[in-house]
Amino acid sequence: MTDKKENILHAALELFAKDGYNATPTSKIAKQAGVSEGLIFRHFGNKKGLLQALIEDAETRMGELLAPVIFESDPKMVIRKIITLPFSIDRSEYDFWKLQFKIKWEEEYNNPNKMKPLIDKLAWAFSELGFDGPEEEALLLNQIIDSISISILRDGVEPQASFQSFLLEKYNV
Amino acid sequence: MTDKKENILHAALELFAKDGYNATPTSKIAKQAGVSEGLIFRHFGNKKGLLQALIEDAETRMGELLAPVIFESDPKMVIRKIITLPFSIDRSEYDFWKLQFKIKWEEEYNNPNKMKPLIDKLAWAFSELGFDGPEEEALLLNQIIDSISISILRDGVEPQASFQSFLLEKYNV
């Protein structure tokens, strides 16, 4: 990966996250990346290809982020780890995750089943802990995590340690 | 409001909700509305004005939807009504609400404080019911409602009566 190629990815990420994919012209990306417009197309084929590269990158990272939860064997720790997750996103990666959430609203990129393995794991954990309706609990917690992430990324809400504690206590983990 | 003006609003709503604002040309809106393109600009000035009209309409409707919750005096009923809300959205209005949620990702249209009155009311209800940390509970429930709406509108998840019951029981309302 050359420097300029990475510059393009970085600029595109920032602009897509802020203004949206369709509202961001390739000319603007090139300008911000300090690169000729043509180079975008040499490296990524077309504008969609550039977005695709960002998405694939994200899928890898999402997998890495969820791995410690999926492979955790202590049910309490599963719940604890998933609750902690959105509060531990690094600021420098906000744009990165914001784009992922934003893109879910574009039909062709949204895959509601992507979270299935996580939800299954949560259901298992709740079941182990003797909750009534572990599937429903899993679904609910997944949605809570989702919505916390959204409030942080979209609304710019400061991640509140107190709210994290509140959740940890609520689930007793 | 003439018929054609309403046709334009209806077509724009559908297309904006499906493809997004920027990806929807006015020519397509006109075609779907069975109207000449110029008429859009006669009625709404410009494309943004058309979007604005849809947003203003939504704000009114949102107020109407939340009024029964805000003015409810029984704390249990406050919780019950807000939980029931996302499950009672009429299918014919999915596009309408989908657009509202989609638009929150555009910085200039997102106003995180819009839900303040509702959250305050929920906090009051939880306080009345003797919950620990009523503010946190209010925030949490508001986010749950938000994420349920999203899963229905964005992911096309069928509203599950069983999940609604699960929540009502969980909150004992």
Next chain:
DNA sequence: CGCTTTAAAGTGAGCGCTTACTTTTTTATT
């Protein structure tokens, strides 16, 4: 090593097309 050849990376002008919006022409109504 030095020299040549090939390949890869990078440039920027510009093309064809679509877009939001405007102006002109037609149609309908009183």
Next chain:
DNA sequence: AATAAAAAAGTAAGCGCTCACTTTAAAGCG
């Protein structure tokens, strides 16, 4: 015929993308 509403035609800017070309890096070889 006069006026307003709608349709049709037109415009200019901006878009994604191509392409002919230059520069830089890598590979082949005596």
